[in-house]
Amino acid sequence: xxxxxxxxxxxxxxxxxxxxxxxxxxxxxxxxxxxxxxxxxxxxxxxxxxxxxxxxxxxxxxxxxxxxxxxxxxxxxxxxxxxxxxxxxxxxxxxxxxxxxxxxxxxxxxxxxxx
Numbered sequence: 001x002x003x004x005x006x007x008x009x010x011x012x013x014x015x016x017x018x019x020x021x022x023x024x025x026x027x028x029x030x031x032x033x034x035x036x037x038x039x040x041x042x043x044x045x046x047x048x049x050x051x052x053x054x055x056x057x058x059x060x061x062x063x064x065x066x067x068x069x070x071x072x073x074x075x076x077x078x079x080x081x082x083x084x085x086x087x088x089x090x091x092x093x094x095x096x097x098x099x100x101x102x103x104x105x106x107x108x109x110x111x112x113x114x115x
Contacts, residue, residue, distance in 0.1 A: 006052060015049050020114045021061070022053045031103035035072040038105045039079045046110055055112045057083070060090035064109040066097045072105060 005013035015024040026045045028038035043057075050056050067073060073094070090111075099107055 004053075015053055017053055017114055022050070022055055022112045022114050023110070024049050025107060025109045027099070027101075027104050027107045031101060035075045035105050036079060039076050042106060042108055043079070043083045046108070049110070050112055053112075054115045057112075058085045058088045059113040059115070060084075060088065060110060061113055062090050062111040063092045065092060065094040066099060066107040066109075067094065068097065068099055068105050070096050076106060 004017040005015075006017070007014040012025075015022050017023075024046075026042045026049070028041040029045070030037065030041060033041065047057060050059070065076070067076060099105075
């Protein structure tokens with residue numbers, strides 16, 4: 001079974017699919033937004049990526065969440081709980097980090113099952 005790379009560039013692919021598992025990372029397009037705004041952007045972009053590989057947020061298997069300030073974690077978690085379908089929370093890790101762009105407040109690496 002081959003590896004499918006969607007929109008590959010020199011540095012990354014938008015989504016990589018192998019063995020019916022999709023892997024992708026999202027950051028906000030509008031870095032001027034606050035934590036809630038960036039989080040909602042990331043979720044909207046994730047839904048688009050999931051749809052592009054015949055999946056959806058109920059099929060998330062694992063996420064790694066990178067935040068720049070744990071003071072924003074409550075805002076993130078509120079949006080997270082609202083966004084996920086009930087009973088579909090994936091395994092997750094959350095780390096406080098310094099992101100590549102200092103205006104990013106959150107970055108999420110997603111792994112989802114493809115239908």
